[in-house]
Amino acid sequence: MLQDIVKAAFAPSRRTLLKTGAATALVLGFHLAPRRAFAEAAAPAPNAFVRIGADNTVTVIAKHLEMGQGTYTGLATILAEELDADWKQVRVESAPADATRYNNLAMGPIQGTGGSSAVFNSFEQLRKAGAAARAMLVSAAAQTWGVPPGEITVSAGLIFHDKSKRNGNFGQFATAAAKLPVPAEVKLKDPETFKLIGHELPRVDTVAKTTGTAQFAHDVRLPGMLTAVVARAPLFAATVKSFDAAKAKAVPGVRHVVQVPTGVAVVADNTWAALKGRDALAVDWDESKAETRGTAALMEEYRKFANQPGAVAAKRGDIAAGFAAGAKSFEARFDFPYLAHAPMEPLDCVVRLTPTSCEIWAGDQFQTVDQMAAAAVAGLKPQQVKINTVFAGGSFGRRATPNSDYIVEGVAIAKAIKGAAPVRLIWTREDDIRGGRYRPLTHHWLKAALGADGLPAAWQHRIVTQSILAGTPFEAMLVKNGIDGTSVEGASNLPYEIPHFQVELHSPKVGVPVLWWRSVGSTHTAFSTEVMIDELARAAGKDPVNYRLTLLKGHGRHRDVLALAADKAGWGKELPKGRFQGVAVHEAFRSYVAEVAEVSVAGDGSFKVERVVCAVDCGIAVNPDVVRAQMEGGIGYGLSAALAEQVTLDGGKVMQSNFHDYTPLRITDMPKVEVYIVQSTAAPTGVGEPGVPPIAPAVANALAVARNKPVRALPLRT
Amino acid sequence: MAVSFTLNGKVVQLNVPDDMPLLWAIRDIAGLTGTKYGCGVSQCGACTVQVEGEPVRACSLAVGEAKGKKVVTIEGLASKPAKAVQTAWQKLDVPQCGYCQSGQIMSAAALLEKNPKPSDADIDGAMAGNICRCATYQRIRAAIHAAAKSLA
Numbered sequence: 001m002l003q004d005i006v007k008a009a010f011a012p013s014r015r016t017l018l019k020t021g022a023a024t025a026l027v028l029g030f031h032l033a034p035r036r037a038f039a040e041a042a043a044p045a046p047n048a049f050v051r052i053g054a055d056n057t058v059t060v061i062a063k064h065l066e067m068g069q070g071t072y073t074g075l076a077t078i079l080a081e082e083l084d085a086d087w088k089q090v091r092v093e094s095a096p097a098d099a100t101r102y103n104n105l106a107m108g109p110i111q112g113t114g115g116s117s118a119v120f121n122s123f124e125q126l127r128k129a130g131a132a133a134r135a136m137l138v139s140a141a142a143q144t145w146g147v148p149p150g151e152i153t154v155s156a157g158l159i160f161h162d163k164s165k166r167n168g169n170f171g172q173f174a175t176a177a178a179k180l181p182v183p184a185e186v187k188l189k190d191p192e193t194f195k196l197i198g199h200e201l202p203r204v205d206t207v208a209k210t211t212g213t214a215q216f217a218h219d220v221r222l223p224g225m226l227t228a229v230v231a232r233a234p235l236f237a238a239t240v241k242s243f244d245a246a247k248a249k250a251v252p253g254v255r256h257v258v259q260v261p262t263g264v265a266v267v268a269d270n271t272w273a274a275l276k277g278r279d280a281l282a283v284d285w286d287e288s289k290a291e292t293r294g295t296a297a298l299m300e301e302y303r304k305f306a307n308q309p310g311a312v313a314a315k316r317g318d319i320a321a322g323f324a325a326g327a328k329s330f331e332a333r334f335d336f337p338y339l340a341h342a343p344m345e346p347l348d349c350v351v352r353l354t355p356t357s358c359e360i361w362a363g364d365q366f367q368t369v370d371q372m373a374a375a376a377v378a379g380l381k382p383q384q385v386k387i388n389t390v391f392a393g394g395s396f397g398r399r400a401t402p403n404s405d406y407i408v409e410g411v412a413i414a415k416a417i418k419g420a421a422p423v424r425l426i427w428t429r430e431d432d433i434r435g436g437r438y439r440p441l442t443h444h445w446l447k448a449a450l451g452a453d454g455l456p457a458a459w460q461h462r463i464v465t466q467s468i469l470a471g472t473p474f475e476a477m478l479v480k481n482g483i484d485g486t487s488v489e490g491a492s493n494l495p496y497e498i499p500h501f502q503v504e505l506h507s508p509k510v511g512v513p514v515l516w517w518r519s520v521g522s523t524h525t526a527f528s529t530e531v532m533i534d535e536l537a538r539a540a541g542k543d544p545v546n547y548r549l550t551l552l553k554g555h556g557r558h559r560d561v562l563a564l565a566a567d568k569a570g571w572g573k574e575l576p577k578g579r580f581q582g583v584a585v586h587e588a589f590r591s592y593v594a595e596v597a598e599v600s601v602a603g604d605g606s607f608k609v610e611r612v613v614c615a616v617d618c619g620i621a622v623n624p625d626v627v628r629a630q631m632e633g634g635i636g637y638g639l640s641a642a643l644a645e646q647v648t649l650d651g652g653k654v655m656q657s658n659f660h661d662y663t664p665l666r667i668t669d670m671p672k673v674e675v676y677i678v679q680s681t682a683a684p685t686g687v688g689e690p691g692v693p694p695i696a697p698a699v700a701n702a703l704a705v706a707r708n709k710p711v712r713a714l715p716l717r718t
Numbered sequence: 719m720a721v722s723f724t725l726n727g728k729v730v731q732l733n734v735p736d737d738m739p740l741l742w743a744i745r746d747i748a749g750l751t752g753t754k755y756g757c758g759v760s761q762c763g764a765c766t767v768q769v770e771g772e773p774v775r776a777c778s779l780a781v782g783e784a785k786g787k788k789v790v791t792i793e794g795l796a797s798k799p800a801k802a803v804q805t806a807w808q809k810l811d812v813p814q815c816g817y818c819q820s821g822q823i824m825s826a827a828a829l830l831e832k833n834p835k836p837s838d839a840d841i842d843g844a845m846a847g848n849i850c851r852c853a854t855y856q857r858i859r860a861a862i863h864a865a866a867k868s869l870a
Binding site: 213 | 734735738739742745746747749750751752753754755756757759761762764791792793804807808811812813814815816817818819820823841842846848849850851853855856857858859
């Protein structure tokens with residue numbers, strides 16, 4: 001998703017972006033070390049990304065949110081590598097919100113995490129920061145010992161001068177090093193000599209996350225803190241007409257009942273009192289501007305849109321001529337439901353508001369966007385808003401909201417009670433499932449023609465989906481010629497060689513809030529394209545893997561992951577009775593993933609995904625075990641949606657409310673996942689999202705063979 | 719309005735209404751935040767604690783029902799199987815976001831305390847009530863087997 005922000009807004013080549021961006025941040029970083037770091041550190045901060053304490057701890061400052069994807073571990077590994085630190089001395093701390101020092105170089109002037117860009121945009125930046133800090137430690141040691149810096153070596157957190165048989169740790173030289181000038185240029189390591197990058201270091205957050213000590217926003221406790229829940233409208237865009245707070249206020253522990261833009265907030269001593277207060281609340285809603293269509297009616301409208309030409313998102317050759325010349329044509333329509341992100345930790349934040357400051361604790365995915373939005377609501381300047389980023393209990397995109405919905409709501413409540421107490425806003429699971437910001441309801445129409453050689457001669461693809469960016473501050477910058485790139489990514493850049501090719505888009509206006517959902521447009525584009533290409537292969541009497549390989553000319557990285565996954569899965573070999581394999585390959589966020597799903601199908605048509613073989617090319621694997629974990633998790637998350645997740649609306653009202661009717665994957669449906677990583681010297685790219693797109697089409701392709709009937713809608717179990 | 723029970727080996731007396739779910743009593747009143755809220759209706763298992771050695775969804779048990787009983791949370795895990803579970807979780811780097819893992823570990827510990835050598839089917843039975851949106855299930859299964867092996 002956010003790679004498009006870069007593409008559209010800045011459009012630099014990746015190389016330029018990394019070079020200039022990294023250099024700028026580094027220089028600024030060295031001159032403007034974080035104030036908090038200065039205040040709290042035993043020794044002054046050598047730069048914005050690392051603080052070395054006199055106690056010999058190395059604290060890496062993470063500008064990205066840790067929401068499960070392993071970014072704290074990845075970012076720290078990169079910096080520690082060039083610093084030559086010992087992994088055991090490394091800690092990670094979240095950076096304060098600051099678009100100058102901590103902007104995402106792949107997003108432009110904002111600090112945020114998304115688009116699987118954390119390691120991608122940080123790689124050079126953190127290598128340089130680590131190398132600079134190392135050089136400063138070496139200089140400090142050389143001065144102290146009165147020896148030439150060139151005679152000093154550093155290894156695993158220790159500094160050596162072999163000639164004089166002296167050595168010391170980082171802590172001994174941290175204070176002196178911080179007083180030295182920052183080297184203008186640093187020499188980075190030959191990747192062949194990496195000792196930490198590419199090695200399977202333990203995650204930095206595992207111990208906290210297995211002992212109950214990891215701190216999420218849900219766990220933040222401040223003196224005098226109250227807990228708030230909000231009664232929100234049953235229909236999207238409905239507003240409060242009036243409310244009667246008497247019964248709610250009568251609930252013991254309820255302190256305030258206040259109206260906020262999103263509804264009525266009940267603020268209480270504890271969660272139970274707040275929930276009981278909300279239950280007792282009577283609210284009358286103004287539904288005159290609400291969205292009242294249901295999903296069945298919307299899909300009917302979407303199908304009609306798909307019968308009409310849309311805005312052209314990509315075009316090659318002449319589609320009409322292609323179809324005229326084609327020997328045989330195929331047409332398919334695909335339906336995709338609204339999906340909730342449903343992270344295990346529902347939305348929450350803690351806000352402490354005073355007349356001159358606003359301090360926020362959140363698993364914050366869009367720090368500087370949220371900082372600006374919070375400032376606007378609080379009536380403060382952005383620099384008066386301090387954001388403490390804590391662990392997020394999952395997000396999958398939900399916590400990166402262009403209008404900062406849950407942050408703004410928390411600040412609005414704090415403001416409505418006039419800063420009387422710090423407020424912890426929590427959403428219940430029902431609030432989460434019914435709260436909107438879904439992966440958009442989507443319909444695809446796809447027509448393809450085969451030439452006499454059995455290869456696709458023409459491909460016309462119409463996508464009908466709500467724009468994620470429309471109506472957000474990003475719209476003006478990122479929606480070009482009616483095309484929201486997040487709606488067509490994965491389809492408009494289809495890698496297969498097809499001479500006549502056209503992708504069109506309809507972006508209907510619907511009053512249901514939508515948002516990027518782990519892998520964004522690829523959640524639906526990978527499905528329709530990979531199901532269609534599989535059907536064309538089978539119609540042409542070709543093996544689906546070989547067929548793809550033939551069409552992937554000039555796309556070596558696609559080819560390599562596809563061939564690797566097929567080989568490791570035993571593609572084409574005889575399977576036990578009732579077992580079927582399906583395959584899919586897709587690039588998302590610059591990483592390439594192929595997956596082979598092995599599905600057992602029973603006589604009654606019920607099925608289970610037994611095994612998934614995944615091959616991934618993400619450039620250098622900074623931590624191969626984290627890469628594997630993200631593929632396992634991405635496959636599980638994608639399979640969860642493919643099997644049984646959907647949000648439906650009836651008369652505008654969301655029909656699901658909790659995990660009994662919005663049903664995520666459980667351990668009983670988790671397949672055995674094998675992950676193979678392509679060895680690469682290319683710069684690392686993301687792994688949080690790219691594992692998701694191929695799994696649904698791979699399973700659907702296996703089912704199509706098993707049932708001799710194509711899959712045309714998700715979820716599969718309805 | 720005072721409820722007394724044993725929390726991680728210590729007798730606590732909480733000034734709460736009897737109908738407050740044990741989850742909120744533990745998190746908001748006793749101040750132990752390792753036990754998580756995920757759904758409030760016994761669907762996800764994030765709030766799993768042990769009451770008299772049995773895994774229980776704290777979101778759906780009124781604190782009054784815990785009166786006089788022994789309640790153990792992630793912070794109080796001490797049995798040998800429980801420690802083996804935590805160690806295996808750490809060795810295999812099971813957690814991703816980590817939010818559900820207290821509940822996963824509480825369920826896994828309860829399983830191993832009763833069944834030192836669980837089969838895959840036993841694991842399915844004991845763990846199917848715990849949702850992990852990061853889908854760390856493969857590692858959860860492997861870690862339970864590894865913990866069982868370490869205890870053998």
